[in-house]
Amino acid sequence: MTFNRPLAFALLTLVALTGCETVPMHAQTPGAAAPASMITPMVEKRETLVATGYAVISVQNHKNPAQQRLLAIRASKLDAYRSLTEQVYGQQLDATTTVADMTVMSDTFRAKVEGVIYGAVLVSIAPVGEDTYETTLSLDQHVVRDLRTLYLSQLAARRR
Numbered sequence: 568m569t570f571n572r573p574l575a576f577a578l579l580t581l582v583a584l585t586g587c588e589t590v591p592m593h594a595q596t597p598g599a600a601a602p603a604s605m606i607t608p609m610v611e612k613r614e615t616l617v618a619t620g621y622a623v624i625s626v627q628n629h630k631n632p633a634q635q636r637l638l639a640i641r642a643s644k645l646d647a648y649r650s651l652t653e654q655v656y657g658q659q660l661d662a663t664t665t666v667a668d669m670t671v672m673s674d675t676f677r678a679k680v681e682g683v684i685y686g687a688v689l690v691s692i693a694p695v696g697e698d699t700y701e702t703t704l705s706l707d708q709h710v711v712r713d714l715r716t717l718y719l720s721q722l723a724a725r726r727r
Contacts, residue, residue, distance in 0.1 A: 616654045616706045617690070620646025624698050636700070640692055643702040648684055651706055655714055656682035682718065686710040 622642035627635040659679040665672040690703040 614708055616651060616708075616711060618647045618650035618654060618704050618706075620644060620648070620650055620702045620704075621695070622646060622700050624700065639700045640702070643692070643700040644689075644704075647702045647704045648687065649680055651684050651687060651704055652680050652682040655684065655706070655711055656680070656718060683714065685714070 620643045622639040624632075624635050624639040627638035627642070629635050629638060659681070661677045661679075663673075663675045665674075684706070687704045687706050690705050692700065692702045695701045
């Protein structure tokens, strides 16, 4: 009896997937009148979006400690804006996997976030520990809806 690798792999995959269940994308939530759409994400169920950004002081590119702190504050604020942008517009992810002889040779991921944020409220900027700053921003749900509407209209204009 010979060992057939592809057949063994297929059987293992079938056994692993036996317990899996598919969930329809347009599943109706209890009490909802219409199915959820791709334009109405789950984050709209919250009153405000909250994002937190972090930055390390000691890695900032300056010799003056006070300037390093200011740069860390700025970097943590930009990280918080990036996090808000991810929540509003999502994240584009490109992934590449190379397989040879049924072994993963390389796995590469690239993430991209792009969008416009306005109307964010600065909740806090505070030191965390001895070498980190934390910035928290919030964004009202109505502003999120306006941003998404603007984004979708720009997408429609590009397609014409």
